[in-house]
Amino acid sequence: MSTFRRKKRSYHHGDLQAALIRTAGKMLEKEGVEALKLREVARRAGVSHNAPYRHFAEREALLAALAAEGFEWLGAAQRKAAEAGGLRGMGEAYVHFALTQPQRFRLMFGGQISIAKHPQLREVATKTFEALAGALCARVPEAQGAGDSSIAAWALVHGLAQLLLGGRISSVAKRGRDDATFVREVLASVRFVARAPVA
Amino acid sequence: MSTFRRKKRSYHHGDLQAALIRTAGKMLEKEGVEALKLREVARRAGVSHNAPYRHFAEREALLAALAAEGFEWLGAAQRKAAEAGGLRGMGEAYVHFALTQPQRFRLMFGGQISIAKHPQLREVATKTFEALAGALCARVPEAQGAGDSSIAAWALVHGLAQLLLGGRISSVAKRGRDDATFVREVLASVRFVARAPVA
DNA sequence: TAGCATAAGTAGACAATGTCAACATTTAGG
DNA sequence: CCTAAATGTTGACATTGTCTACTTATGCTA
Structure with missing residues (x-):
């Protein structure tokens, strides 16, 4: 289970910051972002309602930390998929990440966290994206239009994840296939081309 | 400007429901979903803090109404683009919609509105999506794999919209092109194929 | 046209939340 | 060992969503 600090009730917690992120992470996935109240997190972590403020300036800062963690996970998943296989594998891994941790994914891309206000988040996200873009460029068949094709590839998997996640894809379109097969x-059904078509 | 009911301060408003949606719509785009407090909407509409409850069971119901309105607008935009042009035009219109009304778009696809709880929203959204899917199927070049290709096309534009909206696309990838050109x-850079490739 | 049911709006209350300020307890470094 | 900086706690406040009870306008019916 989770590491227990503060076995003996002591004034100081030991590593409250990590504990808060851990607790909040569970709450996030189980009950959604809306249910992620700062006071409730504190309660579950066994500290006073104001203790979190020693580690996060405001609620949004905790959310930012969760999102940052998510970007790191996503980055790791993509790296692994990139090593193992090619473009398709990365795409499948991307969608799999989203479907496995829907709330986290929504938090990461939902836009409710002011990107300007949390430079650390920006940095982590940027790093992940650059790695992603690099891996894509190296793998998109048409090296000529690699730039745009990479973006298109990314947009494709990202959009697919988002639509699946929102339950927007009708069962008729899925034709009974399970998520993994459907995604694959x-x-x-898509190919990338080097140059824009004639018309 | 907006239609003024309740010129003479009368107990009844005239059409508060519409007024609330109008006011909330402005707030949504200007200040984001988070800032969309029920009490503030009431305030700006010039009614008591509880008046909205005669028209919306809860805050989320107002959000659902805004989202529904958004789906209708999106549907209309797609219909128009479908008449005017082909697949590309529809895609460009889709992204344009998202970039023009980012907050609305986020509300529509953000997943914070329980789809099960608001059947009316579900209906409007479904109708829009079915029309969209139909139009796509009719226009995707490869009729054989039209189903999956349509989904792919939709996912592509949706994801592109989302990424642009979140500022996730680096300026280097955009290479100085304005949004419209970049999207186009x-x-x-993408083609649709009839069948899955050999590997 | 009078009267009444109902829709629409108001007032007040309550618990919960985010956040601030002031105070308490550890921990660590000199 | 002693003191400053971290880290937690308590208490307070404004704001919000939402409930209940009350008031006023509207429109139907007799």
Whole structure:
């Protein structure tokens, strides 16, 4: 289970910051962002309602930390998929990440966290994206239009994740296929070209 | 400007429901979903803090109404683009919608509105999506794999919109192109195929 | 046209939350 | 060992969503 600090009730916690992130992470996935109240997190962590403020300037800062953690996980997943396989594998891993941790994914891309206000988040996200873009560029077949094709590839998987996550894809379109198969086949229906078509 | 009911301060408003949606819509785009407090909307509409409850069971119901309105607008925009042009035009219109009304778009797809709890929203959204899917199927070049290709096309534009909206696309990737051009060229870098590739 | 049911709006109350300020307790460094 | 900086705690406040009870206007019916 989770590491227990503060076995003996002591004034100081030991590593409250990590504990808060851990607790908040669970709450996030189980009950959604809306349910992620600062006071409730404190309660579950067994500290006073104001203790979190020693580690996070405001609620949004905690959310930012969770999002940052998410970007690191996503980055790791993509790195792994990139090593193992090619473009398709990365795409599948991307969607898999989103479907496995929907609330986290929403938090990361929902836009409710002011990107300007949390430079640390910006940095982590940027790093992840740059790695992603690099891996994509190296793998998109048409090196000529690699730039745009990479963006297109990213947008494709990102959009697919988002739509699946929102339950926007009708069952008729899925034709009974499970998520993984569906994703694989949808992604397979796309090709990238080097240059813009004539018209 | 906006239609003024309740010129003479009368007990009844005339059409508060519409007024609330109008006011909330402005607030949404100007200040974001978070700032959309029920009491503030009431205040700006010039009614008591409880008046909205005669028209919306809860805060989320007002959000649902705004989202529904958004889906209708999006549907209309897509219909218009479908008449005017082809697949590319529709895609560009989709992204344009998102970039023009970012907060609305986020509300529509952010997942913070319980879809199960608001059947009316579900209905409007479904109707829009079915029309969209139909139009796509009719326009995706490869009729054989039209189903998956349509989903892919939708996911592509949706994801592109989302990424642009979140400022996730680095300026280097955009290479100085304005949004419209960038979108057009990214979308042009993709082709749809009839069947899954051999590997 | 009078009267009444109902829709629409108001007033007040309550618990919960985010956040601030002031105070308490550890911990660590000199 | 003693003191400053971290880290937690208590208490307070404004704001919000939402409930209940009350008031006023509207429109139907007799």
